[in-house]
Each structure stands twice: as structure tokens, then as C-alpha cells.
Amino acid sequence: MQTEFQISTRGAGLYEFTQHVAQWVGASGQRSGLLTLFVRHTSCSLLVQENADPEVQSDLQAFFHRLVPPTTDPAMSYLTHTYEGPDDMPAHIKAAMMPVSLSIPVTEGRLMLGTWQGIYMFEHRNAPHTRRVAAHLSA
Amino acid sequence: MQTEFQISTRGAGLYEFTQHVAQWVGASGQRSGLLTLFVRHTSCSLLVQENADPEVQSDLQAFFHRLVPPTTDPAMSYLTHTYEGPDDMPAHIKAAMMPVSLSIPVTEGRLMLGTWQGIYMFEHRNAPHTRRVAAHLSA
Amino acid sequence: MQTEFQISTRGAGLYEFTQHVAQWVGASGQRSGLLTLFVRHTSCSLLVQENADPEVQSDLQAFFHRLVPPTTDPAMSYLTHTYEGPDDMPAHIKAAMMPVSLSIPVTEGRLMLGTWQGIYMFEHRNAPHTRRVAAHLSA
Numbered sequence: 001m002q003t004e005f006q007i008s009t010r011g012a013g014l015y016e017f018t019q020h021v022a023q024w025v026g027a028s029g030q031r032s033g034l035l036t037l038f039v040r041h042t043s044c045s046l047l048v049q050e051n052a053d054p055e056v057q058s059d060l061q062a063f064f065h066r067l068v069p070p071t072t073d074p075a076m077s078y079l080t081h082t083y084e085g086p087d088d089m090p091a092h093i094k095a096a097m098m099p100v101s102l103s104i105p106v107t108e109g110r111l112m113l114g115t116w117q118g119i120y121m122f123e124h125r126n127a128p129h130t131r132r133v134a135a136h137l138s139a
Numbered sequence: 140m141q142t143e144f145q146i147s148t149r150g151a152g153l154y155e156f157t158q159h160v161a162q163w164v165g166a167s168g169q170r171s172g173l174l175t176l177f178v179r180h181t182s183c184s185l186l187v188q189e190n191a192d193p194e195v196q197s198d199l200q201a202f203f204h205r206l207v208p209p210t211t212d213p214a215m216s217y218l219t220h221t222y223e224g225p226d227d228m229p230a231h232i233k234a235a236m237m238p239v240s241l242s243i244p245v246t247e248g249r250l251m252l253g254t255w256q257g258i259y260m261f262e263h264r265n266a267p268h269t270r271r272v273a274a275h276l277s278a
Numbered sequence: 279m280q281t282e283f284q285i286s287t288r289g290a291g292l293y294e295f296t297q298h299v300a301q302w303v304g305a306s307g308q309r310s311g312l313l314t315l316f317v318r319h320t321s322c323s324l325l326v327q328e329n330a331d332p333e334v335q336s337d338l339q340a341f342f343h344r345l346v347p348p349t350t351d352p353a354m355s356y357l358t359h360t361y362e363g364p365d366d367m368p369a370h371i372k373a374a375m376m377p378v379s380l381s382i383p384v385t386e387g388r389l390m391l392g393t394w395q396g397i398y399m400f401e402h403r404n405a406p407h408t409r410r411v412a413a414h415l416s417a
Contacts, residue, residue, distance in 0.1 A: 002310065002383055032141065034175055034275045036312055036381045040392030042328045048239045049231065050181045055220035056231050062217055063207070063232050068341070078340055081333035092327065092334050093341050100326045101381045103175045103240045105141055105275040112273040114179030134390040136312045136383040138277055138416055171280065173314055173414045187378045188370065189320040194359035195370050201356055202346070202371050242314045242379045244280055244414040251412040253318030277416055 001028055005037075005133040009123035012065075012087070014047065014057040018118045021135065022111055028137055031109050037119070038101045038134045043091035044123045045098035046133070051118030060122075068093045091124035098122060106137070140167055144176075144272040148262035151204075151226070153186065153196040157257045160274065161250055167276055170248050176258070177240045177273045182230035183262045184237035185272070190257030199261075207232045230263035237261060245276070279306055283315075283411040287401035290343075290365070292325065292335040296396045299413065300389055306415055309387050315397070316379045316412045321369035322401045323376035324411070329396030338400075346371045369402035376400060384415070 003024055007017055025035055039046050050056045070086035071079050081089045102119070105112045113119075121131055142163055146154055164174055178185050189195045209225035210218050220228045241258070244251045252258075260270055281302055285293055303313055317324050328334045348364035349357050359367045380397070383390045391397075399409055 002385060034277055036383065038382050038390060040390065040395065042326065042334075042392070042395055047235055048181065049235060053220055056181075056228070059218045059220050059228050060232060060235055064235075066217075067206075067345075078344075079337045081331055081337050089334070089337050093338060096325055096327060096338055096342075097236055097375055099239070100377070103242055103275075103381055104177050105175065105273045107141060107273075112177065112179065114181070114271070117179065117181055132392070134383045134385075136381075138312055173416055186374055187320065188374060192359055195320075195367070198357045198359050198367050199371060199374055203374075205356070206345075236375055238378070242381055242414075243316050244314065244412045246280060246412075251316060251318065253320070253410070256318065256320055 001137045003135045005135060007121040007131045007133065009121065009129050009131060011126050012123055013061055014120040014122050016051060016118045016120050021119055025106055025111060025137060026109055030106065030137060033106045034103055034138050035106055035111060036101060036103045036136045040132045040134060042095050043088065043125050044121060044131055045095050046100065046102050047098055047120040047122045048102060048117050049120055050116045052116050064094050087126045094124045140276045142274050144274060146260040146270045146272065148260065148268045148270060150265050151262055152200055153259040153261050155190060155257045155259050160258055164245055164250060164276060165248055169245065169276060172245045173242055173277050174245055174250060175240060175242045175275045179271045179273060181234050182227065182264050183260060183270055184234050185239065185241050186237055186259040186261045187241060187256050188259055189255045191255050203233050226265045233263045279415045281413045283413060285399040285409045285411065287399065287407050287409060289404050290401050291339055292398040292400050294329060294396045294398050299397055303384055303389060303415060304387055308384065308415060311384045312381055312416050313384055313389060314379060314381045314414045318410045318412060320373050321366065321403050322399060322409055323373050324378065324380045325376055325398040325400045326380060326395050327398055328394045330394050342372050365404045372402045
């Protein structure tokens with residue numbers, strides 16, 4: 001069974017969509033299986049992360065912004081793919097460092113996420129985007 | 140078919156559990172399929188890495204410790220999620236950079252690992268933990 | 279259904295093999311499913327990245343070369359696994375930071391890649407290698 005989730009982003013940051021996925025899995029009627037998500041873009045990432053303290057999400061964003069700053073930063077002057085804006089090539093780099101696909105077992109009709117785990121779209125671009133995530137639920 | 144592996148960790152580092160997975164796959168009687176592992180935590184990672192020279196494992200740990208030092212390091216003073224200890228937010232960051240899920244094809248009843256590949260729990264926290272890894276074997 | 283792709287590399291860099299995968303999926307006759315790739319080595323990575331502008335690929339390589347320089351660089355003098363050459367331990371580190379496995383849903387007989395997404399072997403070693411990628415297509 002397959003579907004596509006669309007996540008609207010409003011600038012760089014983490015956007016949780018655990019409930020959308022959990023509801024689709026629940027409505028499928030499938031008790032046991034494997035859920036796979038695949039993001040159809042190269043400038044954002046999928047992430048399973050803590051959903052308790054929002055500071056974790058802003059700290060994650062702050063760390064990766066420092067590790068891969070915009071190409072306006074002199075430290076990044078060696079990068080050549082800059083015509084789509086200073087946040088574009090750093091977005092591709094972050095997308096290489098974090099998951100493009102995720103697989104989560106399903107048991108008794110539920111995602112086997114740990115207590116504090118949520119599913120996030122990690123948007124790396126500054127402008128708003130509509131991000132598409134393909135989902136596949138297998139037996 | 141599904142199970143859960145529990146890995147006891149005694150501080151930050153890599154813990155191999157290839158044999159536990161291989162034995163479960165072998166005992167399943169399934170000749171061909173896909174094994175997926177999913178770690179149910181946000182401060183440790185799954186890793187497929189070289190299992191020949193133990194220096195590879197200590198070097199991996201050393202690299203990531205330097206890339207993402209504890210929040211007691213002045214370089215990390217911008218991080219805000221610090222109340223769970225100086226190794227907590229760095230653990231979340233490392234967990235974002237390395238796999239939360241892994242999928243390995245199974246052929247003739249065996250994991251298709253390369254000659255030097257082992258499956259590891261990469262513990263990012265200093266205190267001992269019991270880490271749970273959900274496993275799913277599909278056809 | 280399973281196969282193995284072999285990718286010949288001629289030094290560090292990104293090697294696209296999207297067409298090989300797409301042709302195998304197309305020839306399978308399977309309309310809907312999940313494709314999983316798994317690289318059977320610990321010194322190269324799988325990557326889904328932009329296949330429009332080749333500068334993205336050289337920039338990705340340049341970034342990771344600076345983040346994880348060869349062990350001849352004084353900044354990496356703390357690394358101990360050096361007897362296989364100055365590009366070996368950095369290759370293991372890069373392999374830990376980027377995917378060893380990827381899963382992509384298949385719909386109407388086609389990979390659900392986004393418009394600009396290609397599938398790459400990211401070679402981290404300087405010498406030529408023949409890299410093996412196990413593929414599994416499930417329903």
C-alpha cells in the first residue's frame with residue numbers, strides 16, 4: 001500500500017508529521033508490516049528525533065547551520081554551486097548527511113517508535129516549500 | 140517476522156551484534172528476503188562498519204567526539220538543551236547524522252554483508268543503557 | 279527479487295547508476311513495490327542527490343574532503359588506523375555519515391524519484407574499486 005504525504009514548510013527547521021503517518025498506518029487495517037518513507041527532494045531530510053523538548057529541534061538546526069553555513073560565509077567560498085542562493089548548496093550537503101529514506105516496523109497496527117521518537121521533515125531551505133514524502137507499507 | 144534485540148551498553152562506543160541478527164535470520168528458515176533494523180532511541184545509532192581492526196571503531200568514536208564535543212566545551216555554548224547532561228544534546232546530533240534504520244538483503248538464508256562488514260550499536264551516551272532495536276524480516 | 283549491481287570507480291567522487299537500477303526495476307515487470315539498495319563495503323556510500331548540475335557533485339566531494347581530511351593532515355593526527363593509507367580511515371568516517379542502505383518506493387513500474395534525484399555511488403577511496411550493491415525488490 002502506498003501514499004504520498006505533503007508537508008508545507010515555512011523556512012529552515014524541523015516539522016513533525018508523526019500523526020499523519022500513524023493515522024494512515026492505523027487506517028490501513030494492517031497489523032504487522034514495515035513502513036518506509038522516502039523524501040522526493042535533495043534539499044531537505046527525513047529525521048526521527050526527540051519530540052519532547054522543542055529545544056532539541058532548534059539545537060539540531062543550529063548545529064547543522066554552523067557545520068554547513070551559507071555560501072555567503074567566507075569559510076564556504078570554495079563551493080561553486082551558488083546561483084540558486086546561499087542556502088542551496090548547504091541544503092544539498094545537509095541532505096547528504098541525513099536520511100532520504102527511513103523504515104519503521106509496524107506491530108499491532110502501530111509504528112514501533114520509541115517513547116520519545118517523532119518523525120520530522122527537516123527543511124534546509126529558507127523559502128517556503130511543499131515537500132513530498134512517498135510512503136510504502138509492506139507486509 | 141519480527142523481533143526485538145536488546146543491547147546493553149557501558150558508555151559511549153560501538154557494540155557489535157552481527158551474530159545475534161545472523162542467528163535470528165538463520166533460525167527463521169527464510170531463504171530470501173529483506174532484514175530491516177530500527178533503533179527505538181534518539182541518542183544512539185545503528186552502523187554497518189568494518190569489524191576487522193578495532194582501531195576503526197575507536198577512531199570513529201574519536202572523530203564524532205571532536206566533531207560534536209560535550210556541551211561543557213566552549214565551542215558548544217550555543218546549545219540550549221543541556222539539562223540532561225553535557226553528553227545529551229551531542230548524542231541527539233550524532234543520532235541525526237548516523238542511521239536510525241538499516242536494511243540488508245537476505246540471500247540463501249544469510250545477510251548479504253560484505254566480507255568486512257559488521258552491524259553495530261553506536262552508543263552516544265556515557266551512562267550504561269539498554270538499547271532496543273526492532274527487527275523486521277520481509278519476503 | 280534480487281540482484282547485484284557492480285560499479286567501477288576511478289578515484290573519489292560520485293558515480294551515478296540510476297539508469298541501471300531503473301532498467302532492472304522496469305524489466306522485473308513489478309508494478310508496485312519497494313526497492314532497497316545495500317552497499318557491501320565500508321569505505322563508500324550510497325547517495326540520492328541532484329543530477330542536474332555536476333557542480334553539486336564536486337561540491338559535495340569538496341565539503342566532505344574538508345570535513346574529514348586525509349590522515350596526512352595534522353588535524354587528523356589523533357587517528358590510529360592509518361596503515362591502509364591516508365584516505366582509508368577518512369573513508370570509513372564518511373561511510374558512517376552517509377547511507378549504507380536506501381529504500382525507494384516503486385509505483386507503476388517506476389522508481390518514485392523526484393524530478394532532480396539520481397542514485398549515486400559515492401566513492402571515498404582514491405584507488406579504483408569495483409563496488410558491489412545488493413538490490414532487493416519487494417511487493
